[in-house]
Amino acid sequence: MFQRILQMLVKEFLQLRRDKSARFRLLVPPVIQILLFGYAATFEVFNVATIVADQDHTPESRALVAEFVHSSRFQVKANATSSAQVEAAIQRSDVHVGIVVPAGFSHRLRAGQEAPIQVLLDGTNSNTALIAGGYVGQISQAFARTQATSLLAASGHALTAPRVAIEMQPRFWFNPNLDSRWFFVPGVIGSLVLVTIVNLTAFAIVREREVGTLEQLLVTPIRPVEFILGKTLPFFLIGLLEVAIVAGIGLLWFRVPFTGSAWVLFGGTCLFLLSALGIGLLISTVCRTQQQAFASNFFILNPMFILSGFGFPIASMPEPLQWLTLANPLRHFLVIIRGTFLKGVGLEVLWPEFAALALLATVLLTGSVLRFRKSLD
Amino acid sequence: MKWRRTAAVARKEALQVVRDPRSLMIALLLPLMQMFLLGYGVKLDVNNIPLCVVDEDDSQQSRELVQRFVASRYFALRAVDRTVAPAARRIDAGMCRLALVLPPRLSESLVTRQGAAVQLLVDGTDSNTATIAAGYARSIVDAYATGLQVSLLQQRGYPTHSMTPLDVRPRVWFNEELESSHFIIPGVVALVMAVIGSQLSSLTIAREWERGTMELLLSTPVSRLELMVGKLAPYFLIGLVDAAICVGLAVGWFDVPFRGAALTLFGTTCLYLAVVLSIGYLVSVSIRSQVGASQVALVLTMLPTTLLSGFTFPIDQMPAVVQGVTTLVSARYYVTIVKAVFLKGSSALELAVPIACLAMYAAIVVALAARSFRKTLD
Numbered sequence: 001m002f003q004r005i006l007q008m009l010v011k012e013f014l015q016l017r018r019d020k021s022a023r024f025r026l027l028v029p030p031v032i033q034i035l036l037f038g039y040a041a042t043f044e045v046f047n048v049a050t051i052v053a054d055q056d057h058t059p060e061s062r063a064l065v066a067e068f069v070h071s072s073r074f075q076v077k078a079n080a081t082s083s084a085q086v087e088a089a090i091q092r093s094d095v096h097v098g099i100v101v102p103a104g105f106s107h108r109l110r111a112g113q114e115a116p117i118q119v120l121l122d123g124t125n126s127n128t129a130l131i132a133g134g135y136v137g138q139i140s141q142a143f144a145r146t147q148a149t150s151l152l153a154a155s156g157h158a159l160t161a162p163r164v165a166i167e168m169q170p171r172f173w174f175n176p177n178l179d180s181r182w183f184f185v186p187g188v189i190g191s192l193v194l195v196t197i198v199n200l201t202a203f204a205i206v207r208e209r210e211v212g213t214l215e216q217l218l219v220t221p222i223r224p225v226e227f228i229l230g231k232t233l234p235f236f237l238i239g240l241l242e243v244a245i246v247a248g249i250g251l252l253w254f255r256v257p258f259t260g261s262a263w264v265l266f267g268g269t270c271l272f273l274l275s276a277l278g279i280g281l282l283i284s285t286v287c288r289t290q291q292q293a294f295a296s297n298f299f300i301l302n303p304m305f306i307l308s309g310f311g312f313p314i315a316s317m318p319e320p321l322q323w324l325t326l327a328n329p330l331r332h333f334l335v336i337i338r339g340t341f342l343k344g345v346g347l348e349v350l351w352p353e354f355a356a357l358a359l360l361a362t363v364l365l366t367g368s369v370l371r372f373r374k375s376l377d
Numbered sequence: 378m379k380w381r382r383t384a385a386v387a388r389k390e391a392l393q394v395v396r397d398p399r400s401l402m403i404a405l406l407l408p409l410m411q412m413f414l415l416g417y418g419v420k421l422d423v424n425n426i427p428l429c430v431v432d433e434d435d436s437q438q439s440r441e442l443v444q445r446f447v448a449s450r451y452f453a454l455r456a457v458d459r460t461v462a463p464a465a466r467r468i469d470a471g472m473c474r475l476a477l478v479l480p481p482r483l484s485e486s487l488v489t490r491q492g493a494a495v496q497l498l499v500d501g502t503d504s505n506t507a508t509i510a511a512g513y514a515r516s517i518v519d520a521y522a523t524g525l526q527v528s529l530l531q532q533r534g535y536p537t538h539s540m541t542p543l544d545v546r547p548r549v550w551f552n553e554e555l556e557s558s559h560f561i562i563p564g565v566v567a568l569v570m571a572v573i574g575s576q577l578s579s580l581t582i583a584r585e586w587e588r589g590t591m592e593l594l595l596s597t598p599v600s601r602l603e604l605m606v607g608k609l610a611p612y613f614l615i616g617l618v619d620a621a622i623c624v625g626l627a628v629g630w631f632d633v634p635f636r637g638a639a640l641t642l643f644g645t646t647c648l649y650l651a652v653v654l655s656i657g658y659l660v661s662v663s664i665r666s667q668v669g670a671s672q673v674a675l676v677l678t679m680l681p682t683t684l685l686s687g688f689t690f691p692i693d694q695m696p697a698v699v700q701g702v703t704t705l706v707s708a709r710y711y712v713t714i715v716k717a718v719f720l721k722g723s724s725a726l727e728l729a730v731p732i733a734c735l736a737m738y739a740a741i742v743v744a745l746a747a748r749s750f751r752k753t754l755d
Contacts, residue, residue, distance in 0.1 A: 021669065029676055039699045040684045043421075043505035046694065090550060092727065093717070116546055123552030124720050126560040127421045127505065128691050133547050134512030140545045141519050166487065166522040167494045170511045173468060175501030183504045203668075290668040295399055298675070299410065306418040311689070313506055315427075316420040335471065342502050349470045 004222050008230020012204070016234070026200075026238065027245075030192045034246050037188045038254045041311070042180040045131040046072055049095040053080040060106035064117070064143050068099060073135045086120060096122040097132050109147060174342040182257070185250040186341040187310045190333045192246055193269075194276050195301055197239045201232060201280025206293045209284075224373045232277045239273040250341075259344030268336035268350070271357040275329035278364025285371040304330050329364075332356045378606070382599050386607025390581065394611055403576055408569045408619045412626045415565045419689070421557040423509045425453040429473040431464045432457055436484035442495075442521050446477065451513040461498075468500050475499045475510055487525065551720040562633050563719040564688035566623040567712045570646065571653050571678040574616050578657030579667075579674035581608045582750065586665040601750040609654045616650040627719070636722030642715065644725070645732060649711040651739045653678060655746035662749045682708040687716075707742075710735040 016022055052068065054061050068074045077095055080086050086098035098120035108115040119136050121129045175182045208214040217227065250256045279300065287293040306312070307321060308330040314322055325331045332353040339345045339353075347354065394400045428446060432439050446452045455473050458464050464476040478496035480486075486493040497514050501507045552559045585591040599607075624642070627633045657674050664670040682688060685699070686708035692700055703709050710731040717723035725732060 025672070033680065036680065036684050040695050041690050042694050043508075043690070044694055045508075049693065091721065091723075093713075093721075119545055119547040121547060121549045123549040123555055124560060124716055125687075125691055126552050126555040126557045128694075129549060129552070130555050131508055131512065133549070134509070134516070136547065137516055137545060138512070141516075166518050167492055168497055168515050168518045169494055170497040170499055170514070172499045172501035172507055172511075175504055175507070178501050178504040178508055180504050183502060291399060291671075294668055294671055295403065299406075303410075303414055303418075306414050312419045312421065313423070313503060316422055316424065318417055321417055338502050339471075343469060345469050 001223075001226055004226050005230045005233070008222070008227065009234055012231065012234040016238075026196065026242070030196065030242060030246055031249070033192055034185065034188050034249050037184050038181055038250075041184045043127055043131075044178070044180050045128055045135070047075040048073060048097050048128065048132050049077050050074040050097040050099065051078045051080050051086050051089045051095040052076050053083060053086050053098070053100045055081070055103045056101050056105040058106035060109055060147070061101045064101060064105075064140070065099075067139050067143055068136075071135070071139060073132065083118065090120055090122050093122070093124075096125075096128065097136070099136070110151075112151060174344075181254055182342060183338075184311065185254050185256045186337045187308075187334055189243060189246045189250065190272070190330055190337050191305050191308070191310055193239055193243055193273070194304065194330050194333075196242055197235055197273060197276040198280040198283070198301060199297055200235050200238065201277055202283040202287070202293045202297055203290060204235070205231060205281070205284035206287050206290050210289055225369070228281070228369055228372060232281070235277060235280075236270075236273050239276065240269065243269050256341060258341050260340030261346055262340075264346050264350065265337065265340040268333060268340070268354065268357065271354065271361050272329055272333040272336075274361035275357060275364050278361060278368045279329075281368035281372055282364065285368065285374075304328050307331070309334055326356070327360070329357055329360050332360070378600065378602050382597075383603045383607040383610075386599060386604055387610040390608050391611040393584075394577075394615070400577060400580070404573060404615045404619065407573055407576075408622050409626075411569045411572070412562070412565055412623055412631075415568070416558060416562055416626075416631050419557075419561045421505065421561075422555075423506055423513075424450055426451060426475065426506070426510045426513075427455045427473045428452040429456040429458060429464045429467050429476050430454065431459070431461050431476055431478045433459065433481045434479050434483040435459075438484040438487060438525070439479045442479065442518070443477070445517050445521050446514075449513065449517060451510070464498070468498060471500070473500075474503075474506065475514065477514065488529065558631055559633050559720060560716075561689065562627045562631050563715045564686070564712050566620065566627065567649070567686065567708055567715055568679075568682050568688065569623050570616060570620060570649055570711075571682040571708055572675070573619055574612065574650055574653030575657035575660070575674040575678040576671055577612045577615065578609055578654045579661045579670040581612075581658060582661040583665055583667045583670040587667050595752055601752065602747050604750060605658060605747050609658060612654055613647075613650055616654070617646070620646045620650075633719055635719055637718030638724065641723075641725045641728070642718045645711060645714045645718075645728075645735060648732075648735045648739045649707065652707045652711075652735070652742050655739075655742040658746045659742070659749050662746075678708075681706045682712075685709065686712040688712050704734075707735065707738045710738065 016026075050068065052065050054065050065076075069076050074097065078089065080089065080098075083098075083100045086100055089095045090098050098118075100118040100120070102116065102118065105115050105117065117140065119133070121133050123129045172178055205214075208217065222230070247258075251258055283293055283296050283300065287296055307314075307317070307325045307328055309325070310330070314325050314331070317325070335353045336350050336357075339350050343349075394404070430443050430446070432443060443454070443457070447454050456464070456467065461476070461478060464473070464478070467473040468476060476498040478498060480494065480496070483493050483495065495518060497511060499507045499511055549555055585594055594604075624635070628635050656677060660674045660677065661670050664673055684690065685692075685703045685706045687703075688708070692703050692709070695703070713731045714728050714735070717728055
């Protein structure tokens with residue numbers, strides 16, 4: 001039995017070695033994708049193009065504007081004189097944030113009245129607008145507190161008046177600088193491996209069927225289980241290799257930390273690869289031609305990718321979609337891979353994901369092997 | 378170029394599409410799937426973030442502050458602990474995204490020179506959610522502190538007017554509710570166009586090679602320009618129908634505002650379709666197997682459209698080199714146009730730059746595609 005499986009293995013690797021385009025597809029797209037995601041995928045908000053209209057021209061208004069100029073979050077690109085100019089700049093998409101300090105600002109401040117400032121946000125990118133709006137709030141609140149203190153001092157109440165101050169000290173665990181890259185790179189490893197393995201498995205078997213070599217194999221003494229093992233084992237090994245390569249790029253090039261146990265990640269990867277193989281096998285039992293396999297892969301892999309928590313929080317999805325994500329192996333693997341990379345947690349925390357992956361792998365593999373044997377008859 | 382021959386090729390290609398259920402499935406099912414999947418699955422809004430509180434103070438003030446968090450729609454209180462350890466375990470396990478730590482004697486230190494400090498432990502794994510959540514938490518704490526001070530000053534007879542000196546009045550334009558689906562869905566239209574257009578056209582020439590009908594085709598008097606126009610015309614129509622479906626769903630189902638001129642969108646969609654169809658055609662000419670062609674076409678269009686077009690990730694936040702690369706991505710111009718037409722109601726004149734870039738792009742790829750096909754067998 002082992003000899004026959006071994007021979008299948010040798011055949012598969014030989015086939016892969018001689019297929020230039022397959023080798024290319026295996027190596028080049030993953031590397032391009034991890035580089036793209038590492039460099040292009042970011043939700044961070046720095047240097048947002050900003051326009052300021054200081055209509056007050058007083059030390060106070062200039063101090064407030066200076067706070068924005070010196071913040072790394074905003075880049076004051078232009079100074080306007082009227083709110084119409086600010087509005088026009090936003091309409092043209094030259095800037096995404098406009099701040100108008102109206103005339104009479106400092107007068108009202110000194111008189112102890114509410115001094116309004118207008119903030120105009122381009123909401124086209126809702127995420128950037130939301131975060132930038134938060135930073136505007138923070139900067140102006142800090143400014144307001146300093147002003148309040150100096151006003152109290154000026155009125156002679158500084159020493160006696162009660163002063164309430166709560167300093168909030170946020171500490172960001174697992175990703176202290178809130179680097180988007182740390183969030184995306186581990187996720188890319190999971191989604192890339194899924195796509196590669198499902199594609200390889202489905203195509204390899206459908207190709208044998210299409211070309212007619214499947215029947216040739218069936219007349220050899222090989223048994224269905226041996227055939228499946230011999231067919232999938234190479235892809236399993238390739239999957240492990242690919243995880244190693246892409247993880248290596250993430251660690252060495254993008255400097256994403258790995259704080260957990262490599263063994264936990266290895267175990268999770270094995271379970272995940274088994275589920276991916278199961279999906280690929282299932283597709284191969286349904287499709288007759290490579291074209292069909294390609295279309296099916298797209299229709300299955302694309303939803304898996306979007307409903308995995310890769311970039312978009314599962315908690316924000318409508319509830320039925322949230323339930324659906326539970327049947328998605330990628331969702332569980334992403335928890336494991338981010339848990340081991342960033343959080344450094346082990347099985348004591350990740351056991352539900354391991355259990356879910358084990359269950360999914362069992363169901364998918366059993367189902368696909370049963371269907372596959374039937375499709376061979 | 379003879380219209381009769383072009384029409385004949387177009388008719389043949391159209392018949393082939395109608396009789397090939399797979400192509401039809403891609404043409405009709407894919408836009409529906411993508412719209413619903415991305416419309417519902419891609420949300421960046423942050424509501425009901427699971428929160429746990431470590432109340433080491435257990436005073437009236439600490440409970441008041443916690444109540445502020447409970448009342449906010451941004452947070453969902455999951456647990457209140459007395460020590461940090463169980464809260465840390467919850468964050469580790471991903472059950473809570475953040476923990477608000479209220480230190481002992483918080484209520485006493487509130488009214489001192491040094492002030493009080495509360496700690497916010499945030500799970501930074503999902504950096505975007507963490508940024509937004511920390512921002513919300515800060516504004517709640519700030520508002521609480523200000524309110525408390527005002528009431529204290531009032532009680533003790535001090536002038537209170539100095540306490541809220543700054544009144545920030547934010548106005549959000551184009552997407553007033555900051556609804557992330559309004560930001561995502563117009564981009565989905567571009568994504569669907571890119572995938573469908575290139576997928577369908579990537580099969581056109583490869584199919585002839587694979588089915589062995591190429592020799593037949595080469596023996597006809599059809600010229601390469603007639604061939605391309607005829608082959609792509611049916612897909613152009615399908616693309617327009619798909620665009621109509623997507624825009625209809627965006628406006629009718631997902632309630633995305635459509636403020637611009639339909640004509641601007643129609644014109645630029647035609648340009649963009651010409652680009653993606655030509656790219657697919659170019660791939661089809663150079664790769665002779667259908668599977669290979671559709672795979673290459675998928676990678677060539679889907680990845681740049683998702684990552685490098687400003688569809689979800691803002692281009693101005695990317696490193697300069699990557700920003701340079703995005704100028705070569707046709708989807709970048711189309712995504713800019715679609716979003717502006719939907720949300721900003723921009724006119725064609727305001728969008729002159731991206732429209733000109735897209736038109737130039739279209740002219741170049743169409744010319745390349747028209748020249749790519751050689752009437753030889755090898």
